[in-house]
Amino acid sequence: GAVVSQHPSWVICKSGTSVKIECRSLDFQATTMFWYRQFPKQSLMLMATSNEGSKATYEQGVEKDKFLINHASLTLSTLTVTSAHPEDSSFYICSAVKGGSEAFFGQGTRLTVV
């Protein structure tokens, strides 16, 4: 099946720094990718929809200036957590849609801000 690679799988950063997470579709082109966030013992909540060549669409309550999304090519979307704080510590996962409807998921990134 199709493969979505997410990097890094885990990262620890100091408060105030920025962290970039990459999501790549390895064997298909994805015009649309999705970013999710998971708080402890909660489900995965959609943060934003990333569209190649245009601005991302953010869900209500998600700060677009804090979570910068760039979908510069058909195989790569990036999520940058800017000026990270401990409350941003979470599990982040991306999804790439193939053929308009079949979704494939990255392995996720566990971010810890200290």
Add this chain to the structure above:
Amino acid sequence: KQEVTQIPAALSVPEGENLVLNCSFTDSAIYNLQWFRQDPGKGLTSLLLIQSSQREQTSGRLNASLDKSSGRSTLYIAASQPGDSATYLCAGVLDRGGSYIPTFGRGTSLIVHP
């Protein structure tokens, strides 16, 4: 708003039992539904993907069914083992106003004790 609901939220059973995990979605216009396993602190492992044209998929001791008319999917785990202990998530690719977005349920936390 399209939603995905999972019941039960938690389940604790002795080894050897056959289990049924339920997933319901609010709109029958579903493209596909996927079941995942998530171990504590880890990413998602895809278990089964059911296309909207299919009724069920099987992999080893796992069987997943999809009933679009009733908006339900079930994951059946046969002869459960302690290694099956994890959180099980279902995700449906649902139509949200013309955009097809993977939407997760809150998960079922399963404990299989020896």
